[in-house]
Amino acid sequence: MLYKEYGPQHWWPGETQDEIVIGAVLTQNTAWKNVERAIANLSKNGLLSLDAIAREDVERIARLIQSCGYYNIKAKRLKNVAEFLTSYKDKRNCEQFRNALLKVNGVGKETADSILLYAFDLPVFVVDAYTRRIFSRLGIIKGTEPYDEISKMFISSLPKSVRVYNEYHALIVRHGKERCRKRPLCSECVLRDKCQNALQHQR
Ligand code: SF4
Numbered sequence: 001m002l003y004k005e006y007g008p009q010h011w012w013p014g015e016t017q018d019e020i021v022i023g024a025v026l027t028q029n030t031a032w033k034n035v036e037r038a039i040a041n042l043s044k045n046g047l048l049s050l051d052a053i054a055r056e057d058v059e060r061i062a063r064l065i066q067s068c069g070y071y072n073i074k075a076k077r078l079k080n081v082a083e084f085l086t087s088y089k090d091k092r093n094c095e096q097f098r099n100a101l102l103k104v105n106g107v108g109k110e111t112a113d114s115i116l117l118y119a120f121d122l123p124v125f126v127v128d129a130y131t132r133r134i135f136s137r138l139g140i141i142k143g144t145e146p147y148d149e150i151s152k153m154f155i156s157s158l159p160k161s162v163r164v165y166n167e168y169h170a171l172i173v174r175h176g177k178e179r180c181r182k183r184p185l186c187s188e189c190v191l192r193d194k195c196q197n198a199l200q201h202q203r
Pocket of ligand 1: 189197
């Protein structure tokens with residue numbers, strides 16, 4: 001239904017694999033427009049590649065990504081990820097790759113899965129705050145379950161396809177921004193007839 005409503009989302013918004021990874025790290029706790037400014041700055045300064053970031057000083061990276069907030073932490077995190085990805089070899093073994101990526105300082109499950117799915121086309125399902133909000137309002141989850149429990153639920157109910165996981169998560173984000181906001185716009189929502197929250201509150 002969301003696909004019918006919004007159409008294909010063409011995610012991730014990035015030209016290259018390296019740019020997708022960089023965006024996935026920088027987007028934590030900030031709006032995408034701030035990430036775009038940081039990516040433009042990195043690009044202008046020859047740093048829109050993981051090889052270049054892995055060799056660069058953290059302080060210089062931090063100065064270029066200031067628009068993203070928490071820039072000192074994010075610069076260190078970005079360099080950690082770049083160092084890891086430029087040296088880690090076996091990127092086709094999804095489970096091992098994920099476990100190794102999760103050991104990189106500052107990388108949580110949402111960031112790791114965004115990198116695996118959108119940069120490396122690996123079959124993982126990304127769970128974010130929009131997923132928890134929308135599907136708890138629908139009455140499908142409580143919203144407080146551990147990350148992996150929710151992720152597994154989606155993987156077991158959807159066709160095993162990177163393309164499906166890619167599009168499904170992108171549509172969730174779109175719906176969370178456009179309709180199922182903090183104050184939901186239920187009267188304009190295609191899911192309202194199936195939504196516990198809307199039925200309870202007669203929105
Ligand atoms: S009906 Fe309202 S609460 Fe339910 S998914 Fe739609 S916008 Fe969210």
